[in-house]
Amino acid sequence: MGASVAFAGPVADSLSTEVREVFERCKGAVVKVEATDKTGQLCGTGFFIDPNGTLLTSYSVGGESRDFVVILPSNAKTTARLLIADARAGIAMLRAENVPSGTPFLPMAKPAELAVATPVVAVAYPMDMPLTPSFGMIAGFDLKYLGRYFATTHIRASVPVQRGQGGAPLLNMQGEVVGVIISSIDNGSACFAIPSEAVEKIHHDYDRYGAVRPGWLGVIVCAATNSTHGSTAEVERLEIDAPAIKAGLLPGDILLSIGQTAIKSPQDVLNASFFLTAGEKTPIVVWRGDKELPFEAEPAERSATEYHIPCLQAIPTVSATNGDITLRLR
């Protein structure tokens, strides 16, 4: 008992010092965002990502709002305008006007460095309280929650959150952004954050095209009965005149990788397809027959069709016969 107390003291002190350092280093870049939408005034958190006043917040704060007012840590107020918003990612990007020179901004972390149990700090404005740090750790990486699939893998962090913290940065202990907080879990005991690589994809689209450009290949995937070369993602069918069929893919192909993402199951396809950008060629590797074949496809722009949230009846279910996930869902 005495040993554990002696151990806990220095560890807690060290942790406290580190969290305080991250908070002090990053707090100048975190702002309160006020806006108006069709239901009235709203308030959330945002943070600068470059010295030009570009800031990120959650889609719920900025995606469908207007009359933005950014309250800087110095309590100075300035207006902002919406640059881009993406409901699939759950984020919005704003540009604050007349930002004082030298206003700090937060760099993005390298996604590869993230792992379960990585300590993280959220810095945000909960409700009408001042800027507040919250400490926790990465609890997992999830692709679905309560029967709904996400467009891309989300970070689940065991960081307590309150209302008003939507759009806040989730930081590693180096003060780099690993994600943007977009929702709470279970009454605020934990939260979901969109990872930095997804944020980078949206940022990249804006920089290059001025809009989000999700790519479309025209592939419908199902779960193969048996794993082939570590993958069960089988091409069920291909849309007529779609980029995938033009690239040479065939029904029955087993997907091994799309872009930089290795495919092991149909769920991985969701994650990989999020990063497709219309007009940018993407390498695809499949297993066909008894050999591995590389292809290169140029995703088309997604048509302006309606995408519906998978309803509860359309949740993939575990088959009673072989334990595989049944994925023939529309």
Place this chain on the structure above:
Amino acid sequence: MPLDDQTLSTLLRLKRYEQPPPGYFEDFLREFQTRQRAELLRRPAWRIALDRLEAFFNQSFTLARFTYATASFAVLCVAGALTFNMLQHPGSSVRTSAEILAANAAHAQPAMQIASAPRATTINATLSPQIRIPDALLDSQLAPVADGHPRYILDTRPVSYEPPFSF
């Protein structure tokens, strides 16, 4: 056991001389009123108020009821007109920075309001793809906000979604 006539007459004679305790009839009215008041106090205040309101309107029968109905109708009309006006004119589309700052300064004392579900119904027309979330799947966050105070935003579910397994 049936009583014979003699036994019955004896009992009646005895009963004739039975009397209530002294002061019974004098205290009867006072005790009754005390119990009545005690019963009244056990009733909820709203019920008493309602009873008094009913009694008031019953006193001036026809004219009072007509006035009451007219007043209620007028209140409903005003509330309806205000709601319609707010829905039709949520705010001017173009505002200067000063106006925006002034408007937000007016809400310097924000109240708390749960933003509990994905707010998105339709993505801006400039976005691609255009995505529409079924309204039925949206819940309490679309509830009207009292007094125009801000909602402090943190969804309880991510807004992200995707039709499964086609890309």
